[in-house]
Amino acid sequence: MPDTAPYAEFTGTRAAHxxxxxxxxxxxxxxxxxxxxxxxxxxxxxxxxxxxxxxAEELGIGLTVMTVKSTSQAKDLLYRFDALRRLxxxxxxxxxxxxxxxPYIDLEPLGHAIREGQPRVVLIDEVDKADIDFxxxxxxxxxxxxxxxxxxxxxxxxxxxxxxxxxxxxxxxxGGARPIVLxxxxxxxxLPEPFLRRCLYVQLDFPADNPAMLADIxxxxxxxxxxxxxxxxxxxxxxRLCRIRERGRELGMQKLPATSELVDWVRVLHWQGRxxxxxSVDALDAVDQAVLFKVRQDIERYRARTDDEARR
Amino acid sequence: xxxxxxxxxxxxxxxxKAHGVPVGVRDYLDGVEALRLGFGQGDRAALRELAxxxxxxxxxxxxxxxxxxxxxxxxxxxxxxxxxxxxxxLDARADEPAVAPATxxxxxxxxxxxxxAGPTGMPGPSPDTxxxxxxxxxxxxxxxxxxxxxxxxxxxxxxxxxxxYVLDPQPLISPRDLAVLWRRYRRSTRHGPRTEMDLAATxxxxxxxxxLCRPVCRPRRSNSARLLILADASPSMDPWRPFLATLAASLxxxxxxxxxxxxxxxxxxxxxxxxxDLDQPEDRNEVLRRHAGAALLVVSDAGSARGALNxxxxxxxxxxLDEARRLFPAAVWLNPMPRRRWxxxxxxxxxxxxxxxxxxxxxxxxxxxxxxxxxK
Numbered sequence: 304m305p306d307t308a309p310y311a312e313f314t315g316t317r318a319a320h321x322x323x324x325x326x327x328x329x330x331x332x333x334x335x336x337x338x339x340x341x342x343x344x345x346x347x348x349x350x351x352x353x354x355x356x357x358x359a360e361e362l363g364i365g366l367t368v369m370t371v372k373s374t375s376q377a378k379d380l381l382y383r384f385d386a387l388r389r390l391x392x393x394x395x396x397x398x399x400x401x402x403x404x405x406p407y408i409d410l411e412p413l414g415h416a417i418r419e420g421q422p423r424v425v426l427i428d429e430v431d432k433a434d435i436d437f438x439x440x441x442x443x444x445x446x447x448x449x450x451x452x453x454x455x456x457x458x459x460x461x462x463x464x465x466x467x468x469x470x471x472x473x474x475x476x477x478g479g480a481r482p483i484v485l486x487x488x489x490x491x492x493x494l495p496e497p498f499l500r501r502c503l504y505v506q507l508d509f510p511a512d513n514p515a516m517l518a519d520i521x522x523x524x525x526x527x528x529x530x531x532x533x534x535x536x537x538x539x540x541x542x543r544l545c546r547i548r549e550r551g552r553e554l555g556m557q558k559l560p561a562t563s564e565l566v567d568w569v570r571v572l573h574w575q576g577r578x579x580x581x582x583s584v585d586a587l588d589a590v591d592q593a594v595l596f597k598v599r600q601d602i603e604r605y606r607a608r609t610d611d612e613a614r615r
Numbered sequence: 616x617x618x619x620x621x622x623x624x625x626x627x628x629x630x631x632k633a634h635g636v637p638v639g640v641r642d643y644l645d646g647v648e649a650l651r652l653g654f655g656q657g658d659r660a661a662l663r664e665l666a667x668x669x670x671x672x673x674x675x676x677x678x679x680x681x682x683x684x685x686x687x688x689x690x691x692x693x694x695x696x697x698x699x700x701x702x703x704x705l706d707a708r709a710d711e712p713a714v715a716p717a718t719x720x721x722x723x724x725x726x727x728x729x730x731x732a733g734p735t736g737m738p739g740p741s742p743d744t745x746x747x748x749x750x751x752x753x754x755x756x757x758x759x760x761x762x763x764x765x766x767x768x769x770x771x772x773x774x775x776x777x778x779x780y781v782l783d784p785q786p787l788i789s790p791r792d793l794a795v796l797w798r799r800y801r802r803s804t805r806h807g808p809r810t811e812m813d814l815a816a817t818x819x820x821x822x823x824x825x826x827l828c829r830p831v832c833r834p835r836r837s838n839s840a841r842l843l844i845l846a847d848a849s850p851s852m853d854p855w856r857p858f859l860a861t862l863a864a865s866l867x868x869x870x871x872x873x874x875x876x877x878x879x880x881x882x883x884x885x886x887x888x889x890x891x892d893l894d895q896p897e898d899r900n901e902v903l904r905r906h907a908g909a910a911l912l913v914v915s916d917a918g919s920a921r922g923a924l925n926x927x928x929x930x931x932x933x934x935x936l937d938e939a940r941r942l943f944p945a946a947v948w949l950n951p952m953p954r955r956r957w958x959x960x961x962x963x964x965x966x967x968x969x970x971x972x973x974x975x976x977x978x979x980x981x982x983x984x985x986x987x988x989x990x991k
Contacts, residue, residue, distance in 0.1 A: 326664055329654065329661075329664065329665075329668075330664075330668045332654070333649055333652075333654050333665070333668060333669075336648075336649070336652050336654075337645050337648060337649060339645070394827070435791055435794060435795065435868070492791060493789050493790070493791040495791070496637065496672075499672040499673075500637065500638075500639070500642070500672065503668050503669065504668060504671065504672060505668065
């Protein structure tokens with residue numbers, strides 16, 4: 304069984320800017336205790352990425368974030384071999400360092416996290432953006448938390464271990480802790496079945512049925528100096544956003560406003576000195592629309608619907 | 616602490632396995648470990664959440680898990696309460712005069728003159744069907760009034776089908792899996808501009824001249840595999856329209872040197888079309904000539920969806936394939952209908968022709984790619 308003792312229990316309520324639903328916290332704990340990566344999916348703007356920082360903050364451990372790009376390869380998360388610099392150095396006959404490979408190899412964040420074996424949260428953000436081979440290449444690493452530096456010749460194994468502290472085969476120290484691995488996905492591409500099998504899965508939903516939790520989330524995310532924002536404004540905005548979402552769902556909107564839009568909106572309402580009661584769901588002004596909706600068709604659809612109702 | 620799952624979760628695990636969900640030993644052990652660590656304790660909802668987090672990876676799998684918990688008999692306390700409630704309602708009903716059921720289920724389905732024989736696939740109810748059997752019947756037919764046409768089907772009771780209605784379209788194969796398949800179809804060659812450094816040649820140059828002026832470059836290795844897909848967009852292929860759309864969407868992900876999808880109706884005649892709605896026609900021979908040397912993939916049910924046998928169509932299609940074989944070194948026919956439905960239809964005749972015909976499932980798709988790569 305994986306060594307999971309160094310991690311305390313995650314409650315989901317102790318982070319300064321984040322509130323996790325109880326069942327999300329349970330699954331996070333399950334992933335930590337079983338030593339499995341956690342795949343996080345959910346609507347955009349519901350705090351998939353923020354969940355990682357909340358875990359790190361609450362458990363008092365470090366956070367490593369790796370944002371995946373469409374050109375990312377699994378190797379890029381582990382180490383980097385600077386071949387160009389080596390070629391450049393090799394032009395100088397006096398430079399003996401260039402005769403070896405290991406001075407040009409650097410560990411990347413995930414490689415570091417594996418080698419250190421310290422309690423840590425590793426976030427692999429937006430894994431679905433990468434090429435379809437990417438998750439498969441990561442499988443073995445996430446399973447065993449070991450990897451090989453394939454660019455390092457076997458002959459340099461010992462020299463590298465002496466000079467850099469890691470050999471060709473990189474793994475954590477005896478009795479070290481496995482990092483907590485979170486992987487977020489926006490479902491742009493389907494992930495391979497073996498990869499899904501290795502992960503635990505949690506879906507973050509917008510807590511529309513829990514206005515108290517939403518109000519709490521807003522309160523925690525407002526800047527400290529905005530403390531004078533009244534509770535009426537927050538609860539009013541939460542109630543109206545839920546109605547806007549309901550209507551948006553009826554209209555089949557592409558991107559419904561979620562938690563991050565809600566926080567922005569409360570901030571804007573406060574700056575403008577408006578009251579939540581003054582906001583009518585049927586007549587959102589241009590500023591509100593700009594904050595809440597992200598797709599042009601959504602704005603147009605919503606406007607057409609409210610115009611329709613006004614005419615009746 | 617035991618190292619086996621409690622019967623409830625073990626049953627679910629077996630159910631998942633029986634449905635082809637690839638849960639393994641590790642998932643089982645994780646379940647045992649999670650219970651040992653105190654997860655999923657308390658009520659059934661907690662257990663359900665645990666099972667879903669551990670074993671559910673797709674909407675379909677989560678639905679299976681949800682159903683497993685839905686059809687479980689209620690826990691004892693709830694069961695007793697339920698029985699009491701049912702008894703109360705029975706007592707209350709005994710006081711009232713008997714009321715006829717809202718939709719009486721007719722035991723027999725009279726076949727009115729002029730209509731075809733009763734619905735196929737339905738066990739024909741015998742005239743002496745008892746009332747209990749009638750209650751079990753899924754669909755009963757209200758007696759047709761005199762002079763009216765077909766009988767009106769009525770659902771007598773909730774259908775006792777052991778599964779949910781899946782109303783979301785489920786893809787035959789995902790775009791991802793298709794893209795992976797296309798990537799297996801590779802022909803790696805070097806061509807194009809010289810952009811990649813040739814290390815060996817550079818070193819040779821350095822040794823020969825004694826100094827390095829500039830690195831020697833060579834063209835990058837890339838995939839030169841080409842593919843032409845001809846897809847049948849006739850009405851009998853309508854159930855596979857989403858599959859054809861997936862096919863079209865997956866082609867750009869396949870990293871082929873060149874891939875094109877063209878449509879035809881029933882059989883490739885003089886013209887091929889750019890869209891499944893048969894717009895933008897182009898001369899067939901023009902398209903074939905343009906793709907000469909590529910691999911050819913034909914997707915069509917070839918009459919097997921409707922079970923039609925048309926010798927003329929089969930002969931013409933075979934002629935076309937013979938002709939195409941001259942331009943295309945490798946060709947495969949994919950037929951989305953299951954193989955047992957080919958016999959006795961046009962598809963059966965074409966399948967005996969020069970081009971191998973394969974059904975659309977994972978192993979046969981792999982085989983198809985293998986043939987396209989040149990492994991006969």
